Amino acid sequence: MASPSDVAGAARGHAFAARSSRRIAARLVWQNSSAKLLDEVGDLLVQGVVQRVEQMPGGPVLVHLPQGWLFEADRNAALDGLSAPRPDAWISRLEAFHPRLIAVALACLLGAYSIWRWGLDLIVALAMAVTPELPVKGMDQSSLFMLDRLMADESRIPAGRQAEVQAIFDQLTDQVPDAPWGDYRLEFRDMPDIGPNAFAMPAGTIVITDQLLDEFSQDDVIAGVLAHELAHVHERHVLRQLYRAGSSYLLIALIAGDPGPFLQDMLLEGNALMSLSYSRRQEAQADALGTATAGAAGYDAAALAMFFERLQRDYGDGDLGWLSTHPGMEERILRIRNRARPSP
Numbered sequence: 001m002a003s004p005s006d007v008a009g010a011a012r013g014h015a016f017a018a019r020s021s022r023r024i025a026a027r028l029v030w031q032n033s034s035a036k037l038l039d040e041v042g043d044l045l046v047q048g049v050v051q052r053v054e055q056m057p058g059g060p061v062l063v064h065l066p067q068g069w070l071f072e073a074d075r076n077a078a079l080d081g082l083s084a085p086r087p088d089a090w091i092s093r094l095e096a097f098h099p100r101l102i103a104v105a106l107a108c109l110l111g112a113y114s115i116w117r118w119g120l121d122l123i124v125a126l127a128m129a130v131t132p133e134l135p136v137k138g139m140d141q142s143s144l145f146m147l148d149r150l151m152a153d154e155s156r157i158p159a160g161r162q163a164e165v166q167a168i169f170d171q172l173t174d175q176v177p178d179a180p181w182g183d184y185r186l187e188f189r190d191m192p193d194i195g196p197n198a199f200a201m202p203a204g205t206i207v208i209t210d211q212l213l214d215e216f217s218q219d220d221v222i223a224g225v226l227a228h229e230l231a232h233v234h235e236r237h238v239l240r241q242l243y244r245a246g247s248s249y250l251l252i253a254l255i256a257g258d259p260g261p262f263l264q265d266m267l268l269e270g271n272a273l274m275s276l277s278y279s280r281r282q283e284a285q286a287d288a289l290g291t292a293t294a295g296a297a298g299y300d301a302a303a304l305a306m307f308f309e310r311l312q313r314d315y316g317d318g319d320l321g322w323l324s325t326h327p328g329m330e331e332r333i334l335r336i337r338n339r340a341r342p343s344p
Ligand SMILES: [Zn+2]
Pocket: 228, 232, 278, 283, 286, 326
């Protein structure tokens, strides 16, 4: 591209300081894109690169100068050759923008793309990353409180038996990673309406029903069930599913920067934890990790399959308890058995 020939000139007119409407009689002298703005007596007002030359329709020519100075050429003045530097590359055009504006625009685009591409998973992952321990612990407490008010009675299981089950639980928790948002704790409850069941709360509270302990006396089965629930906690399934269930509120909570009130609201809206269903992937993961944990603690790794079979036999495909929140039972039984089978 040919370089423009050298041009120089001068014109009379008026100058305006930045954000000022006071007209100052002035003279603009320029060489190519560099200009000096002088007042009547020849004192320098500003000098630098011409930023923009604007021809008002039917009006004067306006020359934008550094520091917000504006030069309005007299109507009859000739400004031959005066121009702003040519933006040779897109990068120089970008530089004229505020760099932070560009960053914000890019972040918005990236955000929109991410939501489109990864959607809920990304939002949930973000929320989990910023969730502090305290509200999650509070969640366990309020869930238990709601449970006791709505559907659970004090356990009828004798203290001696409770201590034995607690000992199984302690053996298992020795084998698993720490709870991400709290501590593991076992709670016994009499829950005739939900039958033989066990479920986890996000900070690590596991509730086991009297109905489960009534029907299943073998330690291996109890260990299998508890280890499965522990896996839902340390793999963060519980909080993840709660967040997924309340995803629209979650966005607002994230934007507000404090998921605490969101968690409280979700809990007050009924029994979120009891109606929580995990994905098949999460169940498969909890089965695999749970049976491994039970095995490592010295229990029969296949006992969880026994538990599933008994439930299936006794409760069929009814919507009671464990079966309603744990789909795909037959396939899972097979997988647990295959995994537990000693390799030849
Ligand atoms: Zn499960």
